[in-house]
Amino acid sequence: MVEVRQVAIAGTGAYLPERILANDDLARLVDTSDEWIQTRTGIRERRIADEGAATSDLAIPAVRQALEQAHVTPESVDLIIVATITPDHVFPSTACHIQAAIGAENAWGFDLSAACAGFLFALNTGRQFIESGQANTVVVVGAECLSRITDYQDRNTCILFGDGAGAVVLRPSDGRSGALLEAINGIDGSGGEVMKVPAGGSRMPASYESVETRQHFMRVRGREVYRFAVGKMVDLVREVADRAGIEVSQIARIIPHQVNLRILESARTRLELPEGVIVSNIDRYGNTSAASIPIALHEAVEGGLVKPGDHLVFVAFGAGLSWGAVAARW
Numbered sequence: 001m002v003e004v005r006q007v008a009i010a011g012t013g014a015y016l017p018e019r020i021l022a023n024d025d026l027a028r029l030v031d032t033s034d035e036w037i038q039t040r041t042g043i044r045e046r047r048i049a050d051e052g053a054a055t056s057d058l059a060i061p062a063v064r065q066a067l068e069q070a071h072v073t074p075e076s077v078d079l080i081i082v083a084t085i086t087p088d089h090v091f092p093s094t095a096c097h098i099q100a101a102i103g104a105e106n107a108w109g110f111d112l113s114a115a116c117a118g119f120l121f122a123l124n125t126g127r128q129f130i131e132s133g134q135a136n137t138v139v140v141v142g143a144e145c146l147s148r149i150t151d152y153q154d155r156n157t158c159i160l161f162g163d164g165a166g167a168v169v170l171r172p173s174d175g176r177s178g179a180l181l182e183a184i185n186g187i188d189g190s191g192g193e194v195m196k197v198p199a200g201g202s203r204m205p206a207s208y209e210s211v212e213t214r215q216h217f218m219r220v221r222g223r224e225v226y227r228f229a230v231g232k233m234v235d236l237v238r239e240v241a242d243r244a245g246i247e248v249s250q251i252a253r254i255i256p257h258q259v260n261l262r263i264l265e266s267a268r269t270r271l272e273l274p275e276g277v278i279v280s281n282i283d284r285y286g287n288t289s290a291a292s293i294p295i296a297l298h299e300a301v302e303g304g305l306v307k308p309g310d311h312l313v314f315v316a317f318g319a320g321l322s323w324g325a326v327a328a329r330w
């Protein structure tokens, strides 16, 4: 029988731009208030990339930090997978920019588009390359400049999103340390209208009209997302824990996509988990789509919230519709 190699997260990194956009700043742009935003979403502020900066500029320091933590040189990276819906360009891929900047001269790589579930699609994809023996060192990145596709005239969406990047290094597990245990990924394209950027692709290329009518910005049906997200998060956590052979009550930390604090808390209550199990930094960064899980993971590791042997669950859902969950032992 062919033995499947186990895969572990060997290092984490994150980068957040310095510029802060607080709720009060948004209240000067649209008809909203700090109180409304905090009560409905849990968000106090978010980070915005400097003018002229692109997604790879946020990703590169995050990747460097993850490589350092994993004690891995750029030359030994085999593969770079970047989950993003805000690539630097349509082409070349953001993975190419990162590869050149860090000097990963032996790596290949590509971008992957699954919106807020993107990091968990990329994590599961990267894992397959190590399990199959095609790669030993895989860098998985979630990075976004969502401010570039956010309409700061639309109060329904502009309060939600921010910029940032996170990265992990995947390596074969030595069996004693942590391992990725189980993964679920899914899509339901019939929900494609719930969240989308109408223009800029082949369906509606850029034109004067598309710019004038603000079609290059995100459109989100928040209430529908809300209803979908709570139920999906509960189902995914239960299913991935079951497949990994652990009870929900044995999960030390859930590191979810940072969608909305009320969604996260309502899922936690339904899962009958105590306060503190759900890791959240949404108050400081808002929703950074594919970047939100690796940023939260990095902060949890740095802050001592995860210990060797802990059972972790990552869970995400977003445009597509798309979703994912990964159970891991740290």
Ligand SMILES: CC(C)(COP(=O)(O)OP(=O)(O)OC[C@H]1O[C@@H](n2cnc3c(N)ncnc32)[C@H](O)[C@@H]1OP(=O)(O)O)[C@@H](O)C(=O)NCCC(=O)NCCS
Binding pocket: 031, 032, 033, 036, 037, 040, 041, 116, 155, 156, 159, 160, 195, 220, 221, 222, 223, 224, 225, 226, 259, 260, 287, 317, 318, 319
């Ligand atoms: C967006 C979200 C915060 C809205 O919260 P909500 O409680 O569902 O609020 P509603 O959409 O029902 O809107 C309630 C009212 O507040 C108003 N409102 C919307 N945004 C507002 C804002 N920023 N400030 C003040 N009022 C606002 C609405 O116009 C509405 O007014 P109306 O009742 O007169 O029409 C919430 O639905 C959410 O977090 N959804 C998921 C997030 C998401 O989509 N993330 C992206 C994909 S992962």
